[in-house]
Amino acid sequence: MIPEIGHILLIAALVVSFVGSVLPFFDLASKKSYSQSYIKPFSIFLFLLIFFSFLTLIYSFLVDDFSLTYVAENSNTLLPNYFKFAATWGAHEGSLVLWTLCISLWLVAFIYSKKEVDNAFTSVTFGIMSQVIFAFLIFTLLTSNPFERLLPFSPMQGSDLNPSLQDFAFTIHPPLLYMGYSGLALPFSLAVAAMMTNNIESSWARTSRPWSLLSCSFLTLGIGLGSWWAYYELGWGGWWFWDPVENAAFVPWLISIALFHSLIVTEKRGLFKNWSLLLSILSFAASLLGTFLVRSGVLTSVHAFALDPERGLFILGIFAFFIIGSLVIYSLKNYKLSPTSIYDLTSKEFGFLLNNLLLVVLAVSIMFGTLFPILYEAYTQGKQVSVGPPYFNFLIMPFAIGLGLLQGVGLYLGWGQTKNFSFVSRVAIEASVLFIFINIVLYLLFGKFNSSAVIASLLFAWIVAGNFLDIIIRGFQANKLRVFISARLGMIFAHTGIAFLVLGIGVVSSFSSEKELILGPGDSYDLEGYSFKFEEINFQKGPNYSAQVAKINITDQEDTLTLISEKRNYTASNQTTTEAGIIAEVFKDYYVALGENVSNDNWSFRLQIKPFVRWIWFGALLVAIGGFISSLGHLRKGS
Amino acid sequence: MHPLRKQRIYAITAVLIGTSVALILVLNALSKNMNLFYSPTEIIEGVVKNDSLIRAGGMVKEGSIIKSSNSLEVSFVITDFKNSVIVVYEGILPDLFAENAGVVVQGRLGVDGNFLASEVLAKHDENYMPPEVYKILEKQNDS
Amino acid sequence: MNKIIHTVPLVFFGFLVAFLFFSLGNKNDQLESVLIDQNFPNFSLTTLEDANRIIGKEDIVDLPALVNVWATWCITCKVEHPFLMSLKENSVINIYGLNYKDSRDKALITLEQDGNPFIYSIFDKTGSLAMDLGVYGAPETFLIGADGLIKVRHVGALTPVVWEKKFSMFLK
Numbered sequence: 001m002i003p004e005i006g007h008i009l010l011i012a013a014l015v016v017s018f019v020g021s022v023l024p025f026f027d028l029a030s031k032k033s034y035s036q037s038y039i040k041p042f043s044i045f046l047f048l049l050i051f052f053s054f055l056t057l058i059y060s061f062l063v064d065d066f067s068l069t070y071v072a073e074n075s076n077t078l079l080p081n082y083f084k085f086a087a088t089w090g091a092h093e094g095s096l097v098l099w100t101l102c103i104s105l106w107l108v109a110f111i112y113s114k115k116e117v118d119n120a121f122t123s124v125t126f127g128i129m130s131q132v133i134f135a136f137l138i139f140t141l142l143t144s145n146p147f148e149r150l151l152p153f154s155p156m157q158g159s160d161l162n163p164s165l166q167d168f169a170f171t172i173h174p175p176l177l178y179m180g181y182s183g184l185a186l187p188f189s190l191a192v193a194a195m196m197t198n199n200i201e202s203s204w205a206r207t208s209r210p211w212s213l214l215s216c217s218f219l220t221l222g223i224g225l226g227s228w229w230a231y232y233e234l235g236w237g238g239w240w241f242w243d244p245v246e247n248a249a250f251v252p253w254l255i256s257i258a259l260f261h262s263l264i265v266t267e268k269r270g271l272f273k274n275w276s277l278l279l280s281i282l283s284f285a286a287s288l289l290g291t292f293l294v295r296s297g298v299l300t301s302v303h304a305f306a307l308d309p310e311r312g313l314f315i316l317g318i319f320a321f322f323i324i325g326s327l328v329i330y331s332l333k334n335y336k337l338s339p340t341s342i343y344d345l346t347s348k349e350f351g352f353l354l355n356n357l358l359l360v361v362l363a364v365s366i367m368f369g370t371l372f373p374i375l376y377e378a379y380t381q382g383k384q385v386s387v388g389p390p391y392f393n394f395l396i397m398p399f400a401i402g403l404g405l406l407q408g409v410g411l412y413l414g415w416g417q418t419k420n421f422s423f424v425s426r427v428a429i430e431a432s433v434l435f436i437f438i439n440i441v442l443y444l445l446f447g448k449f450n451s452s453a454v455i456a457s458l459l460f461a462w463i464v465a466g467n468f469l470d471i472i473i474r475g476f477q478a479n480k481l482r483v484f485i486s487a488r489l490g491m492i493f494a495h496t497g498i499a500f501l502v503l504g505i506g507v508v509s510s511f512s513s514e515k516e517l518i519l520g521p522g523d524s525y526d527l528e529g530y531s532f533k534f535e536e537i538n539f540q541k542g543p544n545y546s547a548q549v550a551k552i553n554i555t556d557q558e559d560t561l562t563l564i565s566e567k568r569n570y571t572a573s574n575q576t577t578t579e580a581g582i583i584a585e586v587f588k589d590y591y592v593a594l595g596e597n598v599s600n601d602n603w604s605f606r607l608q609i610k611p612f613v614r615w616i617w618f619g620a621l622l623v624a625i626g627g628f629i630s631s632l633g634h635l636r637k638g639s
Numbered sequence: 640m641h642p643l644r645k646q647r648i649y650a651i652t653a654v655l656i657g658t659s660v661a662l663i664l665v666l667n668a669l670s671k672n673m674n675l676f677y678s679p680t681e682i683i684e685g686v687v688k689n690d691s692l693i694r695a696g697g698m699v700k701e702g703s704i705i706k707s708s709n710s711l712e713v714s715f716v717i718t719d720f721k722n723s724v725i726v727v728y729e730g731i732l733p734d735l736f737a738e739n740a741g742v743v744v745q746g747r748l749g750v751d752g753n754f755l756a757s758e759v760l761a762k763h764d765e766n767y768m769p770p771e772v773y774k775i776l777e778k779q780n781d782s
Numbered sequence: 783m784n785k786i787i788h789t790v791p792l793v794f795f796g797f798l799v800a801f802l803f804f805s806l807g808n809k810n811d812q813l814e815s816v817l818i819d820q821n822f823p824n825f826s827l828t829t830l831e832d833a834n835r836i837i838g839k840e841d842i843v844d845l846p847a848l849v850n851v852w853a854t855w856c857i858t859c860k861v862e863h864p865f866l867m868s869l870k871e872n873s874v875i876n877i878y879g880l881n882y883k884d885s886r887d888k889a890l891i892t893l894e895q896d897g898n899p900f901i902y903s904i905f906d907k908t909g910s911l912a913m914d915l916g917v918y919g920a921p922e923t924f925l926i927g928a929d930g931l932i933k934v935r936h937v938g939a940l941t942p943v944v945w946e947k948k949f950s951m952f953l954k
Contacts, residue, residue, distance in 0.1 A: 069939070350653075
C-alpha cells in the first residue's frame with residue numbers, strides 16, 4: 001500500500017513537472033503573465049510530492065518490505081537501521097529519486113530566494129528546471145522504478161549491501177555529491193532563460209553566481225568525502241585513483257569553478273558573457289555526462305552502477321535534449337557587438353580569462369583521458385587500452401602551477417588594468433618567508449628535499465601570502481582588520497583551502513613511505529625511524545563476518561601507539577575485505593593493512609606512513625566552507 | 640592600433656597558445672601513458688613488440704597459484720582457454736584475487752616469456768569480471 | 783564569422799553525442815545478445831544431486847526451458863528464489879539450475895532448506911560452462927526456446943516484471 005502511494009506521488013510529480021515545463025513557454029509566446037503567480041506554489045508542491053514519495057521508499061527499507069524488488073536487492077533484515085536508511089540511495093533506482101529530489105529542492109530554494117517572480121526570466125528558469133525534473137522522473141518511472149513489486153513472490157530475506165559500502169562516510173557521500181551535480185541545473189536554467197528572454201546583460205550573472213558557487217561547494221564536500229572514504233576503506237592508502245567515476249565528478253567541479261569566477265566578470269564588468277553562458281551549459285553537460293558514464297556501462301570502473309545500455313541510451317537522450325538544445329539556442333542568438341570595455345594584460349579580466357582557459361582545458365583533457373579507451377576501442381575495432389594515473393598526474397601539474405600563481409595575485413589586479421604594483425614585492429616577501437619556514441619544517445620532518453614538495457610548498461606560500469597573510473598584515477596596519485577580512489571571508493577560506501590541498505598532495509606524494517613484508521608474532525620492522533611490531537593475531541566473530549585481527553605496536557623514541565588491522569570474511573557472500581589500521585596525527589598517518597597468512601603464524605603486511613595526508617581533506621573542507629560562506633552571504637543580501 | 644583590436648588579438652593569441660600547449664601536453668602524456676591490453680593468446684603469438692608497460696588479463700587457472708612461504712613472491716597462470724601465460728609478482732595480492740576468477744595485471748613481458756607484474760588489479764564486486772578479460776574471452780568463444 | 787564561431791560548441795557536442803550513442807549500441811551487442819539464436823554450448827558435467835551422473839546439452843529437454851545460474855554465495859539469488867518456485871509450482875516452464883562455482887554440500891543443503899525450483903542443477907564447479915555462456919556472475923537466467931536456441935539472457939534477479947517483459951513471449 002505505502003509503496004503504491006509512493007509510486008502515485010511520483011507519477012503526480014511527473015504530471016506537475018510536465019505542466020511546469022510547458023506553461024512558461026506558452027506565456028512567453030503569448031506575452032501573458034498569469035502563470036507567474038503560481039510558480040511558488042508549484043515548486044513547493046513538486047518538491048513535496050517527490051519528498052513524500054522518497055519517504056515511502058525509506059519507510060519500505062526500514063520495515064524490510066522485500067516485496068519491493070529494489071528493497072530486496074539492496075537490503076537485509078540484519079542491516080543496522082542506519083544503513084537501511086542509506087540503502088535507499090545505495091543503488092541506481094533510489095539514487096535517481098534522490099537526484100530528482102535534490103533538483104526540486106534547488107528549485108524551491110531559488111524561487112523562494114527571489115523577492116518577485118513575476119517576470120519572464122524567472123518563469124522561464126522555472127520552466128527549464130521543471131523540464132529537467134520531468135526528464136529524470138520519466139527516466140525513473142519508465143526504466144528504473146524503485147517501487148516495482150516482486151509480489152506475490154517476495155523473498156523472506158533480502159540481498160545485502162556490499163560490505164565495503166556499509167560505512168558512514170559512504171552513506172553521506174551520495175547526497176552531498178547529488179546536491180552538487182543537480183545544483184548545476186540551476187545556473188544552466190538561468191543561462192538558457194537569459195538567452196530566451198533576451199536578458200543576457202549582467203543581471204542574470206548576479207543571480208546565477210551564488211547558486212553556481214553553492215553547487216560547487218557541495219561537489220567539493222562530496223568529492224572530498226569520497227576520497228577520504230576510499231583511503232580508509234580500500235586498504236591501499238591511496239586517496240585518488242583517476243577512476244572514471246572520480247573524474248566524472250572532478251570535471252564538473254573544475255568547470256563550475258571556472259563558471260562562478262567568470263560570472264564575477266560578467267556581473268561586475270558586463271564582459272565574458274559568452275564564456276559565462278557556455279560555462280553554464282558546459283558545467284551541466286559535464287554533470288549529465290558524469291551521470292551517464294556511471295550508469296550506462298560504457299565505461300567500467302570500481303564504482304559503476306549496474307551496467308545497462310538501455311538506461312544509458314535514455315540518459316544520453318536527456319543529455320542530447322538539454323545540451324544540444326541549449327547550444328542550438330546559443331548559436332541562434334544574435335550577438336551584437338555591444339560596446340565592450342578595454343582591459344590589458346595586467347588586468348583582473350585577463351587574469352580571469354586565463355583562469356577560465358586553464359580550468360576548461362584541464363577539464364577537457366581529463367575528460368579526454370577518461371573517454372580515450374572507448375575512442376581507441378571504437379577506432380581500432382576492439383583493441384583495448386587503459387589510461388592510467390601517470391597521464392593525469394603528469395597533466396595536472398602545469399595547470400595547478402598556473403592556477404596557483406594566478407590565485408596568489410588575483411586579488412590585487414585591477415579592473416581594466418593594474419596601476420599599483422606594490423603588492424608584488426609585498427606578497428613576494430611574505431611568500432618567501434612562508435616558503436622558507438615550510439621547507440625548514442619539511443626538512444626537519446623528512447631530512448631531504450623533493451622537487452614536487454618544493455613546488456607544492458611554493459604554491460602554498462604564494463597562495464596563502466596573497467589570500468590570507470597579506471590581508472591580515474594590511475588590515476592590522478590600517479586598523480581595519482575586521483573589515484578587510486569580512487569583506488572577503490569566503491574567498492580567504494576557499495583559496496587557503498586550495499593551498500592546504502596542494503601542499504597536502506605535494507607532501508604525501510613525495511614523502512610517503514611504504515613496505516610490504518612478512519612478519520611473525522614478535523617481529524618488528526623499522527620504517528623511517530618508527531618501529532612497527534607485530535604483537536599478535538586473534539580470531540574474532542563479528543555480526544555478519546568472521547575476522548583475523550592483528551595488533552601492531554608502533555614505537556618511536558618515547559611513545560607507543562597501537563594499531564589494529566583485520567581481514568574479514570563475510571559469511572553470506574564469502575567475500576573477503578581488509579580493514580586497515582590507521583592512526584591519524586596532524587603531520588602524518590600511520591597506515592597498516594593486514595595481508596594474508598603466508599605460513600604458520602606469519603602474515604604479510606603493508607606498512608605505510610602517509611605524511612600530511614589529512615591536509616588534503618582539511619583543505620577540501622576549507623574550500624567548501626569558503627564556498628558556503630560566500631554563496632549564502634550573497635543570497636542573504638538578495639539577488 | 641585600436642585598443643579593442645589589440646585586446647582581441649591578445650585574447651585570441653592567449654587562447655591559441657594555451658590550446659596548442661595543452662594539445663602537445665595531452666598527446667605527449669597520452670602516448671607515454673597509454674597501456675595496451677593483451678590477451679594470453681596475443682602474448683604467446685608474439686604480438687607484444689617491446690618491453691613497454693602493458694596490461695594483460697585472463698582467468699586465473701585453477702591450481703596454478705604458487706605462493707612462496709617465506710617471501711611475497713607469487714606466480715600464477717592466466718589463461719583465455721586457448722593459451723596461457725605465467726605471471727610473476729612480488730607483493731600482497733588484492734582480496735578479490737582468486738582461482739577461476741578474472742584478473743588484470745600490469746607490468747612488462749620478461750625475456751623468458753613470463754609476465755613480470757608490477758600491479759595486480761581486481762574490481763570490487765566478486766561477481767564482476769574485469770570487462771577487458773570478458774571481451775577477450777568472448778573473442779575466443781566466437782573463433 | 784561570429785556566427786560560425788558560435789556554432790562550434792554545438793558541432794562538437796553533436797559529434798560527442800553521436801559517438802557515445804554509437805559506442806552504447808556496440809555495448810548492447812556485446813553484453814547481452816551475443817548468444818542470441820545460438821545453440822546452447824556443449825558440456826559434460828555432473829549434476830548437483832548425483833556426482834556419478836554425467837549430463838550434457840542433450841539432457842536439457844522439454845523445451846522451452848530456463849537455465850538459471852545460481853550459487854549459495856549469491857545473495858541476490860535468494861531474492862528471485864520465491865518467483866522461481868512459483869514458476870515451478872504453477873508448471874509455467876521447466877527450470878534447470880546451473881550451480882556456479884559453489885560447494886556441492888552447501889548447495890544441496892540450501893535447496894533442501896529453501897526449496898528446489900529446478901528439475902536438476904548442473905554442477906559447474908570451475909565455471910567452464912558458465913564461461914562458454916559468457917556468464918560473469920550470478921544470478922543470470924537464460925531461456926532456451928522450443929527450437930533449442932538461446933532466446934533470452936537476463937543478468938540480475940528474475941522478477942515478475944522482467945519475466946513479463948523479456949521472457950513470457952517465448953512460451954507457447
